[in-house]
Amino acid sequence: MDMKTVLVAVCLLLVSPITGHWWAVGSHVVMDPTLVCKKTRRLRGRLADICKKEPALLKEISKGVAQGSKECQYQFRNRRWNCTNVRRSLKKVLMRDTRETAFVNAITAAGVVYAVTRACTMGDLVECSCDKNVKGRGRLGVLSPDHAHAATAAAATPASGAAAPGDWEWGGCGDNVNFGYRKSKDFMDAPYRRNSDIKTQVRRHNNDAGRLAVKNHMRTECKCHGLSGSCTLRTCWRKMPPFRDVGNRLKERFDGAAKVTPDNDGHRFQTEGPTIKPPGRADLVYLEDSPDFCRPSRSTGSLGTAGRRCNATSPGVEGCDLLCCGRGFDTRRVAERVNCQCRFRWCCEVTCSTCLVRREINTCR
Template identity: 70%
Template structure:
């Protein structure tokens, strides 16, 4: 089993989210015989309390008449299949590695299930919206990834609790991790230098952004070793024109670019 670093936690979470997303989308598209899209029939605000979330409350129509209809994303089925596929081999174990993995898997699935949005279509004469039909839709997977990246940045380190079946945070923290947060139990290795054991190639020679304060910035990516700057010429497509019908023709231009690489 891989080390339980915050990087591994992110990979587990995004993988569980990906399985949930793919299965749910396949249900909606009719590609699976075991499921179909979610055809909710409850009207108005009478909604199953088990499926109600804060984000869902915010996206519900609050004006005019509306009813559930259309073909929504069957996230319940996708959530269940992801859990069966990702968690089943570990359910009978309670070591810290298993607890961390199951927690991060669930956090990945929740990043989809608990952030569903409501979309509606208007019905009425002359484009009026006297009645609306609404259905549930998954967030864009890029939004899911961004949400999990934020959880990765704020991941909490945990240790086994005395009962042997749960975990607690190691040292003081702003708040204990909840279901949506990512956790880890082992510190990450040094990715600055090459390491055959971990598969890290190091950051020497990597391109970096001298003006960025983020992870792509030279200060962080080069691990304080500094960076070299050079000007290079690159060929790009330019002066493109559309010709009837139907092609685009371009010229080739040489442009100068400033490239920074880690020492």
């Protein structure tokens, strides 16, 4: 699917949030490229500005959506629901407010933050640049409280030479995560701003949890300066964590997500049980229990697990007992030719033999 098609899906599906909105970017939807953002007359505020005036930003947002979709499929590759991008399935999943929906919303918002921030650093957007606002120089303890955590990380950064701990300065070109956070919020939350029901509150909460999974875990990187590698001074800047770390962190939040119910005023939520710890901003929340995804279901979007590969020796979610939902599995033996006994010959050649490797493939019934 080309980028114009992606932009069509992003703009047009945002107009109707209940149909699966932005996640149709990851499905096999083919739409007329001439319809790109033509319906912006139905949009308002910052979202309309993005569609009408910032095509380059919209392109980066689309990349972020795709990155979030890819990470979702990686994180759920071994589970009964594998974050499929089959439209008829994903649409049904996203119409509910389950754990899976919470993760999809969070990882998408995180992907948008990531892609837009990276574009700022690379100079691909005229609206922003890398972050040069963090300034200062000196020893650990001299900086303002806002920079204390980053300063600790900078002082602990391994470096060659015998520089005194804390001799460093802010510099370089840091990742402008605040701009990425802002644009992700404009884009992801805009369709729901006028609504104040519990579903809206839950979706906006999970969107923000995804954004915070990037913003709250920025890293400090440093470079040494000095004669002969003496590292008499270190220049440090802030950088986003690898997106795989973001996905791993949100997957942990998925596993510990809290079920919530409407509060008395109907505009806020509370945990379902009084003994459950109230969720923080970075936690995921959901309103309804997930289906088991064992068998195909049109109503839930489940495709079932028949035909999925499983691990017969694993007791975990990828094991045949759990993944196949107790239906059993079939085993077939395959043989593959692979390179083996490779040797390096001077100079400069690597020679390998060909070996026949036999292995078993298990698939759910």
